[in-house]
Amino acid sequence: MTSITSLEREQQREARRIKHRSWVTSYLMILPAMAFLVAFVIYPTISMAHMSLYYGNAKNPYKKWMALGNYSMRDDFWVALRNTAAYTGMALVLVMILSILFAQWMYKSRKLNNVAQTLFFTPHLVAGVSAGFIWSWLMSSQPYGLFNTVFNALGLPSVRWLDSTSTAMFSIVLMNTWKSVGYYCLIIMSAMKSIPTEIYESAKLDGSPAWKTFFKITIPMISPQLFFLLITITTGSFKVFDSVRIMTNGGPGDATRVLSMYIYDYAFQRNNTLGYACAAGIIMMAIMVLVTVFDFAFVEKKVHYQ
Amino acid sequence: MAEIVFDKVGKAFGDVKVIENLDLTIEDGKFTVLVGSSGCGKTTLLRMIAGIGPATSGHIYMDGKDITHQPPEKRDIAMVFQNYAIYPTMSVRENIEFGLKNKKVPKDERDRRIAEYAEIVGMTPYLDRKPSDLSGGQRQRIALARAMVKKPSVFLMDEPLSNLDAKLRAAMRVELIELQRRLGTTFVYVTHDQIEAMSMADTIVLMEKGKIQQIGSPEEIYHQPANVFSAQFIGTPPMNILELGDGIRYGVRPESIRMSPQRMDNMVLYRKGHVITREMLGAELQYKVRLSNGITIMVRSENERDDVEEDTDVWVMAPARHIHFFDADGKRLGHGGPQNLLDRLGGMNE
Ligand SMILES: Nc1ncnc2c1ncn2[C@@H]1O[C@H](COP(=O)(O)OP(=O)(O)OP(=O)(O)O)[C@@H](O)[C@H]1O
Ligand SMILES: [Mg+2]
Numbered sequence: 001m002t003s004i005t006s007l008e009r010e011q012q013r014e015a016r017r018i019k020h021r022s023w024v025t026s027y028l029m030i031l032p033a034m035a036f037l038v039a040f041v042i043y044p045t046i047s048m049a050h051m052s053l054y055y056g057n058a059k060n061p062y063k064k065w066m067a068l069g070n071y072s073m074r075d076d077f078w079v080a081l082r083n084t085a086a087y088t089g090m091a092l093v094l095v096m097i098l099s100i101l102f103a104q105w106m107y108k109s110r111k112l113n114n115v116a117q118t119l120f121f122t123p124h125l126v127a128g129v130s131a132g133f134i135w136s137w138l139m140s141s142q143p144y145g146l147f148n149t150v151f152n153a154l155g156l157p158s159v160r161w162l163d164s165t166s167t168a169m170f171s172i173v174l175m176n177t178w179k180s181v182g183y184y185c186l187i188i189m190s191a192m193k194s195i196p197t198e199i200y201e202s203a204k205l206d207g208s209p210a211w212k213t214f215f216k217i218t219i220p221m222i223s224p225q226l227f228f229l230l231i232t233i234t235t236g237s238f239k240v241f242d243s244v245r246i247m248t249n250g251g252p253g254d255a256t257r258v259l260s261m262y263i264y265d266y267a268f269q270r271n272n273t274l275g276y277a278c279a280a281g282i283i284m285m286a287i288m289v290l291v292t293v294f295d296f297a298f299v300e301k302k303v304h305y306q
Numbered sequence: 307m308a309e310i311v312f313d314k315v316g317k318a319f320g321d322v323k324v325i326e327n328l329d330l331t332i333e334d335g336k337f338t339v340l341v342g343s344s345g346c347g348k349t350t351l352l353r354m355i356a357g358i359g360p361a362t363s364g365h366i367y368m369d370g371k372d373i374t375h376q377p378p379e380k381r382d383i384a385m386v387f388q389n390y391a392i393y394p395t396m397s398v399r400e401n402i403e404f405g406l407k408n409k410k411v412p413k414d415e416r417d418r419r420i421a422e423y424a425e426i427v428g429m430t431p432y433l434d435r436k437p438s439d440l441s442g443g444q445r446q447r448i449a450l451a452r453a454m455v456k457k458p459s460v461f462l463m464d465e466p467l468s469n470l471d472a473k474l475r476a477a478m479r480v481e482l483i484e485l486q487r488r489l490g491t492t493f494v495y496v497t498h499d500q501i502e503a504m505s506m507a508d509t510i511v512l513m514e515k516g517k518i519q520q521i522g523s524p525e526e527i528y529h530q531p532a533n534v535f536s537a538q539f540i541g542t543p544p545m546n547i548l549e550l551g552d553g554i555r556y557g558v559r560p561e562s563i564r565m566s567p568q569r570m571d572n573m574v575l576y577r578k579g580h581v582i583t584r585e586m587l588g589a590e591l592q593y594k595v596r597l598s599n600g601i602t603i604m605v606r607s608e609n610e611r612d613d614v615e616e617d618t619d620v621w622v623m624a625p626a627r628h629i630h631f632f633d634a635d636g637k638r639l640g641h642g643g644p645q646n647l648l649d650r651l652g653g654m655n656e
Contacts, residue, residue, distance in 0.1 A: 196391065199394075201356075201358040201378070202393075204378045205379065206379075207379040212408070216393075221394065
């Protein structure tokens with residue numbers, strides 16, 4: 001009797017040792033990722049929040065305590081916020097619709113589609129800055145601007161692309177759509193390919209017209225991927241910077257001044273406004289968190305997980 | 307109501323010809339069962355009727371009208387798929403309702419029919435569930451209800467009961483037979499289970515490697531198998547096939563053989579045998595018997611009187627009407643032939 005109990009106790013101790021060892025191993029494995037997260041995300045965020053409470057510049061951020069004084073936003077902040085929202089809205093709608101359409105078009109495996117897939121995906125591999133430069137040439141109103149040359153050759157009038165306040169933002173959206181649609185399209189396409197063909201055949205036998213099959217079967221079945229796109233495109237677009245910096249630098253006027261450019265401006269291009277820039281950064285982050293929380297709280301309910 | 311006719315129909319996937327030159331008439335209002343081993347082309351045949359895997363040659367007619375290239379939604383056909391093909395994002399009710407909505411059936415009529423067929427398949431308590439929360443058997447029943455509710459003129463079913471437990475399967479079998487009798491709809495039912503085929507069919511279509519081996523009522527298939535394949539496909543254990551010489555073979559079903567230590571009268575076949583094993587299967591007994599020429603055969607008996615011990619010597623006997631003859635190609639030798647063959651068989655008796 002006693003020997004059995006001591007044996008059991010020994011087994012328990014052994015189990016605890018094993019559990020402890022696997023606990024240590026798992027933490028060791030995520031340690032590198034954690035270290036990067038702390039060094040490049042958590043620490044900068046905290047120090048940004050800290051700096052947002054002071055008056056100062058990059059050399060000396062803590063010149064004067066401001067408390068929440070930096071959080072009374074100037075008028076141009078609202079312009080930048082509106083521009084960012086417009087950019088995000090346009091990019092979201094355009095990229096989502098185009099990725100779904102292209103995926104629907106390409107998901108049948110044909111030779112042509114393999115070529116098309118490569119063509120769509122390649123822009124994703126081009127560096128953002130280079131893409132910005134290439135497109136500013138393409139959209140240029142100089143004689144070498146390819147788009148207008150083609151338009152004129154077809155008898156269409158020139159478009160002012162990046163030079164007009166009404167088209168500049170959309171032109172940047174266009175460039176970034178070109179750059180990212182192939183990547184998102186790939187995600188949607190693989191989701192579509194995982195839908196069993198019998199389901200479509202069954203829908204045909206049920207007399208479902210093509211549009212109905214698309215909206216009642218395809219879209220719900222790829223909704224997890226669509227939700228992923230919604231989150232990544234929204235957060236990604238909200239932070240847009242390099243293409244705007246290259247293609248318009250916020251102009252003409254303030255037409256394309258987005259939040260990240262606004263923050264960059266106040267942080268490094270002006271005197272003693274670093275604290276204010278940090279406050280804007282914190283607000284931008286708060287908005288992104290709110291939008292994402294909203295997506296998860298309300299939109300995710302409509303997502304169908306297998 | 308519909309009769310379906312296959313006229314020299316072929317189906318190829320790329321270079322692989324799965325079905326060639328197939329002629330078949332599926333009678334209006336009958337319960338036709340397609341049976342055959344895995345990969346013989348049963349699903350392919352159904353898909354051609356449904357129009358979702360069109361024939362690559364020949365013609366298919368429905369009530370005399372050529373439907374070879376007609377799109378599936380114009381055919382008034384419902385199908386239960388082998389893997390159910392339930393719409394995963396829709397509730398059970400929406401699954402059943404989908405086809406009706408597309409046909410513009412009014413709401414109250416839809417609700418009435420959904421209630422009726424959900425009851426038949428026993429899914430009423432689950433109408434508002436999502437398919438992902440249901441078992442395989444329950445999904446299969448949704449697929450059945452979804453097809454039945456449309457009241458089609460042809461009803462295609464691809465192994466619709468394969469995932470149900472024995473009890474539910476037996477109940478659904480009866481339910482389907484009754485439904486077919488009540489509606490008088492043409493049913494085409496695929497299975498690889500010969501018992502299911504025998505018990506449900508008006509007509510059995512027996513297939514192998516894309517070819518039809520025999521078409522007939524369960525009685526015909528059982529009593530007059532057209533060839534060795536057909537003879538051995540139906541019945542468990544399969545028919546014993548033995549050599550008569552000159553390439554000619556004869557067959558006796560295990561359940562048609564009589565066995566006894568004494569020689570009985572009025573038999574045609576008399577062989578000496580030795581009982582190797584005896585299995586008790588409840589109402590029936592099954593034996594493995596080695597004949598004097600070393601060949602082993604199976605014998606089944608429902609009759610406890612005929613029971614013999616393991617490891618004893620017995621007479622193996624069969625009456626004339628239970629002996630089937632086949633030629634070198636495996637084809638059944640019809641009437642006229644058998645008398646001289648029976649004499650030859652008698653000549654070999656011990
Ligand atoms: N899409 C396809 N491409 C190529 N070959 C196919 C295709 N579909 C079926 N086949 C081939 O056609 C033959 C018949 O297939 P089918 O699905 O009709 O068999 P089945 O009788 O339904 O078998 P099971 O009882 O296993 O369902 C098989 O040899 C299969 O490999
Ligand atoms: Mg099959």
